[in-house]
Amino acid sequence: MEQVLRPIYQERASQPNTLGVILVEKHEEKSNVTDTFDTVLLIIVKEADTPVFTKHYLYEDNKVALHTVTEKLLRKWLLIGSNKKVVDWIFFGKILFDRNEFLHKLKIELQEFPFNGRKIKTGIQFSKLIRRYLEGKEYFDKGSYLDAYNHVVDSLHHLGRLSIIDSGLYPEVTVWGQVKKIEPAIYKLYEELVTSHEPIEKRLELLFLASEFLIHSRTQDGARHIIEVMKKKEAWTIQELHDHSELVNYSVDLEVFVEYLVDKGFILIEPVIAKSEMIFHRHYKVNVDALL
Template identity: 55%
Template structure:
């Protein structure tokens, strides 16, 4: 198969912009990883007009997909975890071309999963967890149980991913299989939500109580990154927080995350007078340094 596809990628290996070429073949028990294609060609480039460029090919009775992605896009996916198949692709791939050991170093970094990288990813998962928990609880209190159920399922998923990352592993598509081995108590919460014979209202009530405890127990891990960043200045305006480069990946979850940290007494509000009578600027500063 590699010989057949060589004509597709060989020209690109001579271009200085190409960092690596990887081949991912469909396996019987993991066909979903290649999106039903027989083979994926993953080409990583330094720069390109489009961050993602895809082409499909047929050869005989088989089909192939070529994905050309920029280094910036690759790093974004790895940081945000927004393309989870990428981890399987990198893990299962055969390296066809590797400029200056770029791919070898990338795989080594993924395998070792440096603590700083884990700290950011734990922060992102924790912020999504808080968002789902807060929104779900609000819906529960409005007796919108099916909508609350949807949020609770997602919150447990983020809790599971957080536990996996905490243990130095990358969350895979089979995250529940991973977390069952690592933190079975989280897996048990999920089972109770899905399989319990209690009414939906009762299941949600019990899950919110248990989740609140679990979330609180993870707060020092989940908040470490954002508090590290906020410790760089004594007082922050919200616009500065929202536009701080290191915090941009938190996106729309940032304000609700900040509110949760205030509630948990890790961040405090600093009111500053404005020209308007009775109106104060609401600024923020860290109360407690975690590390």
Template identity: 55%
Template sequence: MKDMLRPIYQERASHPDTLAVLMIEKRNQTSPQTDNLDVALLIITKDAEKPFFIKHYEFMDQKAALHVVTEKQLNEWILLGTNRRMIDWVLNGKVLFDRNEYLVGLIDRLNTFPFQERKLKISIEFAKLIRRYMEGKAFFEGKHYLDAYNHIIHSLHHLARLEVIDRGFHPEITVWNQVKHIEPQVYKLYKELVESDEELHKRLELLFLAFDFLIHTKTEIGAAHLINVLAEKDMWFFADLVEHPDVQFYAVDLSVLLEFLIDRDIVGINRVETKGHGIYHRGYFLKKSVDVE
């Protein structure tokens, strides 16, 4: 296979911007990891006109895909978890080319999972969890039980990923297999929701009660990154906070996360006068110290 694909990747490997080339072969009859193609080539570059593009090929009844991605795009996928199979590809793909041991360093980073990266990823998952939970609760209160179920399932997935990250691991596609061993309590909640014989609204009612407690216990861990950012200044306006280089990764959920922390008495509000009578800007500040290390 490698020899057949050599003409496809060899010229790119010789380019000075190419950092690494990996080959990922189809493992099973059904293989979403390779989009059901027989093999995928991943080429990581320092820079390119496009952050990511794909080409498809055929040879000797085999199907192949060439994925070319910039280092910046790959790092964003790893951080945000928006293309989770990339971690699997980097850790388990066959190395065909590695300039200056770039992959050695990347794999070491993935395996050690530096604390600051973990803290940011946890806040991303926690912010998504809070939004899904709030939306699910609103649907439940409106007796839209199927919509509530959908949102609470997503909330549980974010909680599961948070638990895995907090233990120093990257969430895999089979995240519930990880959670089963790492945090059985969360795994049990998931099983009860999807497998119980109780009527749906009863299952949801019990789960919301348990979820309220779990979210409370995870608040300081989940909001640690934002809490540290808030501590950098005496007061933040929302527009300034959302432009912070790290906060931008969960900016879409920042507003609901702030309101959650205000309700928990962790964040406070200063009202700043505007030119409009009786209208104030909202300034946010860290109300009380929490242990986030």
């Protein structure tokens, strides 16, 4: 297949804007790492008008997908974990073109997972965990057990990814294989949730109790990144937090996360008088007495 696709990727490799080309082939019939395609060509470019551009090809009975992605979008995917298959493509795909060892350096970067990258990714994963846990608890209290179950499964996935990140590794697509080795206690919780014959209400009740302890024990690390950002000035409006270049990746989970940290005493509310003396703006600042 590489020989067949050579004219396609060589044309792009000759362009100075192209940083690297990766070939990923499906080796197992039921594997979905290539999104049902037989072959995937991933082309990383420095910049483009469209951050991701996709073409599909057909060769005899083989389906081929070509994705052209900007470096900026690729790094965003890697940071927030929104396109998990890309990690496997980078680690296990065949490098066909590598300008100035861009892909080689990227793989080393992912393997070593720099501390600052871990810190940001921990904060993002923790904020997602908080949202899913709180929403799941709300459904549970209302008696909507199937909706609660769905949220608990997601929250356990985020807990699992946090344990992998804490160990200095990068979460792969098959995250539970990693969690089983790194954090057996979380793996056991997940296993009990999905395989236990206990009534769903009982399973959820036990999981919420266990998750509460695990979340509490990780709050300090999970809050480290946002607290370090907020220490750079005295007080923040919520919009200023949304607009910050490092916090923008928290997206829709940011406000729930901030409220959680207010509740836990890491962030304090500073009322600032508005136009009406009866209404105050709600500003946020770090509680310096909360040691991180």
